[in-house]
Amino acid sequence: MNIETRLFSDDDKDIEAAAEILRKGGLVAFPTETVYGLGGNALSSTSSEHIYSAKGRPSDNPLIVHIADTASVYELATEVPETAKVLMEAFWPGPLTIILPKKEIVPDTTTGGLATVAIRMPSHPAALKLIKMSGVYIAAPSANTSGRPSPTTAQHVMEDLNGRIEAVIDGGPVGIGIESTIVDLTGDKPTILRPGYITKKMLEELIGEVEIDPTLIRPDPNIRPKAPGMKYTHYSPSGELSIVEKNSDSDNKEDNTFDSDTAVADKINELYNKRKSEGYIVKILVPQEHAHLYNTEDVIIVGSVTDGITVAARLYSALRECDDMDAAYIYSESFMDYELGGAIMNRLLKAAGHRVIYV
Ligand code: TXA
Ligand code: MG
Numbered sequence: 536m537n538i539e540t541r542l543f544s545d546d547d548k549d550i551e552a553a554a555e556i557l558r559k560g561g562l563v564a565f566p567t568e569t570v571y572g573l574g575g576n577a578l579s580s581t582s583s584e585h586i587y588s589a590k591g592r593p594s595d596n597p598l599i600v601h602i603a604d605t606a607s608v609y610e611l612a613t614e615v616p617e618t619a620k621v622l623m624e625a626f627w628p629g630p631l632t633i634i635l636p637k638k639e640i641v642p643d644t645t646t647g648g649l650a651t652v653a654i655r656m657p658s659h660p661a662a663l664k665l666i667k668m669s670g671v672y673i674a675a676p677s678a679n680t681s682g683r684p685s686p687t688t689a690q691h692v693m694e695d696l697n698g699r700i701e702a703v704i705d706g707g708p709v710g711i712g713i714e715s716t717i718v719d720l721t722g723d724k725p726t727i728l729r730p731g732y733i734t735k736k737m738l739e740e741l742i743g744e745v746e747i748d749p750t751l752i753r754p755d756p757n758i759r760p761k762a763p764g765m766k767y768t769h770y771s772p773s774g775e776l777s778i779v780e781k782n783s784d785s786d787n788k789e790d791n792t793f794d795s796d797t798a799v800a801d802k803i804n805e806l807y808n809k810r811k812s813e814g815y816i817v818k819i820l821v822p823q824e825h826a827h828l829y830n831t832e833d834v835i836i837v838g839s840v841t842d843g844i845t846v847a848a849r850l851y852s853a854l855r856e857c858d859d860m861d862a863a864y865i866y867s868e869s870f871m872d873y874e875l876g877g878a879i880m881n882r883l884l885k886a887a888g889h890r891v892i893y894v
Pocket of ligand 1: 713
């Protein structure tokens with residue numbers, strides 16, 4: 536496929552043009568509050584097939600269906616349990632995806648052959664307008680080429696998908712920067728399949744105990760993750776990314792403040808110097824407060840220690856910058872102890888192929 540990809544603004548006229556493309560079965564990337572999505576008509580198997588091929592994505596990896604009003608859930612799902620109603624009421628529109636048993640009208644192509652469907656109501660105004668104006672439910676994975684970091688700007692989308700989709704709506708940089716929390720409500724207990732901005736605690740305050748898919752914490756090659764997408768390598772820059780983390784066993788808990796600890800910085804500097812001396816391009820990912828610990832211009836700032844939300848917002852663009860600068864080796868501090876640390880490290884660990892160096 537090689538078509539001209541139009542860059543649209545997020546004004547009503549352009550969103551209407553994008554809506555028309557969707558109605559005709561074409562593909563349009565659009566901003567959401569989490570990451571940019573690659574949208575097509577969710578009820579058309581042809582559109583879903585085009586999404587898989589534009590992304591280069593395996594077709595057993597199901598798509599999320601985006602809706603703009605709660606009533607749509609009842610069109611797509613056979614059963615809507617009380618827990619779903621509570622969560623929809625509390626977090627929609629917003630960065631939460633729920634899994635429910637699917638109705639016949641949702642094609643198997645959209646759900647990767649599963650009997651369930653992932654549904655989310657995004658809060659980004661351009662996304663909501665596009666869904667409403669088009670009159671279609673929009674199947675949308677993240678608008679990156681499969682395996683690359685998810686796009687947080689329209690330019691990222693163009694880097695990956697220019698020539699492969701009809702249009703991109705430019706709504707500026709997204710707010711959250713990592714994908715929605717996914718909760719499966721089809722089993723005995725609500726289960727988080729992908730961590731995100733909506734945390735386990737936030738869910739439990741409303742619906743009681745929530746499980747976490749065990750493969751999210753310690754990936755085991757013998758257990759399949761329940762969200763098929765979580766089994767693929769993902770979010771990866773081209774260079775070799777390693778995370779350098781303080782060994783929690785040797786931790787003196789009293790002394791576990793971010794600023795007093797330079798052991799991680801010492802290790803990263805050592806690794807950096809070695810690779811530099813071998814002639815490689817090397818980049819270092821750290822929060823702004825730690826930049827002074829590294830005496831080099833190869834530091835890429837990823838948010839602030841005082842606010843994990845700023846780290847989430849910067850993570851994917853920082854990984855893409857490493858690619859732009861042809862980094863062969865990338866060393867990152869760990870963000871585990873930060874707000875949203877679990878969701879951030881879920882992505883960073885995958886990007887690093889779980890390469891962690893403990894100090
Ligand atoms: O924030 C987001 O969710 C973004 C924006 C664009 O809305 N979308 C997104 O889509 O991240 P994608 O396709 O990159 O990730 C969807 C994840 C995949 O891991 C997929 O396996 C899982 O959701 N998923 C989709 N349908 C599912 C289902 N029926 N059961 C289990 N997992 C499902
Ligand atoms: Mg994705």
